[in-house]
Amino acid sequence: MIVVIVVVVLVLAVGGVVVARRRSRRDRAPRIRAAMPEVLVRDVASRPSLGDVEDLERRLSSSRSLFDRVRSLSAQGSVNEEQLAVVEEVLLRSDVGLSATNEIVASLRESGAPQGVANSLRAALLTSLSADRTVRVRASEGRVPVWLFVGVNGVGKTTSIGKLAQRHINEGRTVVLAAGDTFRAAAAEQLAQWATRSGADIVRASEGADPGSVVHDALGRAQARGTDLVLADTAGRRSNSTNLLDELAKIRRVADREPGEVVETFMVLDATTGQNALSQAREFLAAAAVTGIVLTKLDGTARGGIVVAIERELGIPVKYVGVGEGVDDLIVFNPENFVDSLLQA
Ligand SMILES: Nc1nc2c(ncn2[C@@H]2O[C@H](COP(=O)(O)OP(=O)(O)OP(=O)(O)O)[C@@H](O)[C@H]2O)c(=O)[nH]1
Ligand SMILES: [Mg+2]
DSSP states (O other): OHHHHHHHHHHHHHHHHHHHHHHHHHHHHHHHHHTSOSSOOOOOOSSTTTTSHHHHHHHTHHHHHHTHHHHTSOOSSOOOHHHHHHHHHHHHHTTOOHHHHHHHHHHHHHHOOTTOHHHHHHHHHHHHTOOOOOOOOOOSTTOEEEEEEEOSTTSSHHHHHHHHHHHHHHTTOOEEEEEEOOSSHHHHHHHHHHHHHHTOEEEOOOTTOOHHHHHHHHHHHHHHHTOSEEEEEEOSOOSSHHHHHHHHHHHHHHHTSTTEEEEEEEEEEEGGGTHHHHHHHHHHHHHHTOOEEEEEOTTTTOOTTHHHHHHHHHOOOEEEEEOSSSTTOEEEOOHHHHHHHHHOO
């Protein structure tokens, strides 16, 4: 009898501790949220090693190798014309673009690069990459924040959404994915796999359905469930490009109408397409009011200088970069780490 009483008392005590812990965790959650500013401060990489200089040097090895000749230039004395010619050639070959290259070379010539060519080039590149990269995850009171993803087919929209869904969920947000690419059935299927993997909710419709209504339904679901963020996928192709842009403008209007509010529109660009990515982007800019670039496939045969060209030519900040196909392989773009991965000896 005594044994039974002891066991019952023990079970009740342990249960009490567990409930109290859960309660205190629940009590803490709203306080953490209330402390978050209206516009999210800088996003942070969830794993410190991912995206640090050594990690980037490995992943961006094809871009880094283009800068081999600059890294090997002497760090002594002021820069000479022969060295400037090397810098010019390297920048052009790495897709920095003609106008940024001319400007950077002129600034090195003027300063004489007293701290060495690589150091001065580092400073010049960082000056070109000084955009504000804040990402917004909060909408106005009572509205559902939406991140809209646009871009031509195959650039990595769906994959980037999947990776970002995982990132937001790791950071404690709830996410609904809107399968707005109804052009082909496989698109919704691909997004559904990312939803399962990350634990995100998904709203999808059959092939050929109106993408606007998918986004509308996703907003309804998010509002009903108090979801933190909707990530909306879109098709990369239609029968012709005019229709695609019209359709994107329409999706955007739906996503930005109550209860939704588009807080970020990401143009996804494939870094391996180099200067072509720029002309693609220009077509989309007007239709979609882009607030940030997701630059994918920087790990492949890309020439990293395209980041500079994109920011300079388009005036839109690169906010995330894709450095592989895995779920963790999308990192917050950090200019210092990026430039160091190209120029650090
Ligand atoms: N190496 C590498 N591959 C990537 C990266 N991002 C995407 N990919 C690959 O690029 C391919 C196309 O990606 P998707 O996400 O399907 O592209 P999409 O823009 O949604 O294409 P559509 O739906 O046809 O418009 C896939 O094989 C991805 O795994 C990246 O950062 N690095
Ligand atoms: Mg897709």
